Amino acid sequence: MQGTIDRERGATGAGAGAGAGAGPRSRLAGPGVLLRVEGGVLLATSASFYWVNGGSWVLFALLILAPDVSMLGYLLGSKAGAATYNLAHTYALPASLGVFGVLAESPLAVSVALVWFAHVGMDRLVGYGLKYTSGFKDTHLARV
Numbered sequence: 001m002q003g004t005i006d007r008e009r010g011a012t013g014a015g016a017g018a019g020a021g022a023g024p025r026s027r028l029a030g031p032g033v034l035l036r037v038e039g040g041v042l043l044a045t046s047a048s049f050y051w052v053n054g055g056s057w058v059l060f061a062l063l064i065l066a067p068d069v070s071m072l073g074y075l076l077g078s079k080a081g082a083a084t085y086n087l088a089h090t091y092a093l094p095a096s097l098g099v100f101g102v103l104a105e106s107p108l109a110v111s112v113a114l115v116w117f118a119h120v121g122m123d124r125l126v127g128y129g130l131k132y133t134s135g136f137k138d139t140h141l142a143r144v
Contacts, residue, residue: 036126038124039120039121039123039124040121040124042117042120042124043118043122044121045117045121046115046117047060050111053110053111054107055114060115060118063115063116064119064122066115066116067088067089067116068088070088071084071085071136073085078134078135078136079133082131082132082133085131089119090120090130091117093116094113094114094116095117097109097116098113098114098117127139129141
């Protein structure tokens with residue numbers, strides 16, 4: 001598994017040898033940097049849509065860390081923990097909730113989906129990625 005993580009880290013520009021012979025420009029355009037920028041864009045966009053949608057900032061503050069409850073899966077082991085964490089930190093569930101909210105004309109569902117997207121974007125921005133089963137610190141962005 002460590003070889004897979006090392007290859008992934010090298011692919012994102014965060015691991016050993018990732019910048020060997022590469023100049024600063026190539027590191028700035030590396031997948032790791034781009035994924036963090038993408039996270040920042042998702043965070044800013046979600047928060048902007050939340051504001052335009054008239055969402056409660058109290059609700060935003062209460063829910064912004066809610067997806068991290070999924071870390072409790074690690075109490076059942078690293079495989080269960082990675083599965084629950086990853087499920088709560090992909091785009092699929094908040095996107096589904098957002099679509100449901102739009103179709104059902106539910107401002108609350110749309111607001112929760114936007115906060116959820118903001119959380120995922122915030123995590124990506126600061127370098128927290130999807131987890132490998134080898135351990136909580138092993139992510140698709142880098143080892144944290």
